[in-house]
């Protein structure tokens with residue numbers, strides 16, 4: 410049952426620990442990106458200290474399992490990274506509850522014609538603002 414998490418850890422050369430599995434599970438089960446604080450609350454039963462959670466999140470980000478999204482109040486949100494082959498990636502920010510959702514955009518074309526030579530786009534991110542289904546009236 411937990412084998413998919415173990416698999417992800419193995420593929421990224423990370424040792425399997427119960428904390429790592431719990432953090433992965435929480436993020437994969439969450440429909441929106443999560444802050445350190447939100448994860449800490451979600452995993453309150455795990456007796457997990459702040460530093461361990463912080464280290465786990467940095468290790469995951471460094472390995473590319475997670476990506477960080479900066480919020481307007483200079484906080485970080487963490488979300489599972491899309492498949493490298495999945496194409497582009499969009500973030501939807503709900504202006505009411507401030508949750509951030511990740512959406513894959515399989516056939517994203519580069520809308521910006523870069524005017525200067527030497528600039529090469531490697532990844533592209535679209536930021537969308539609006540209301541999520543929960544906040545929609």
Ligand SMILES: [Zn+2]
Nearest residue numbers: 503506541544
């Ligand atoms: Zn919302």
Ligand SMILES: [Zn+2]
Nearest residue numbers: 488498500511
């Ligand atoms: Zn994302």
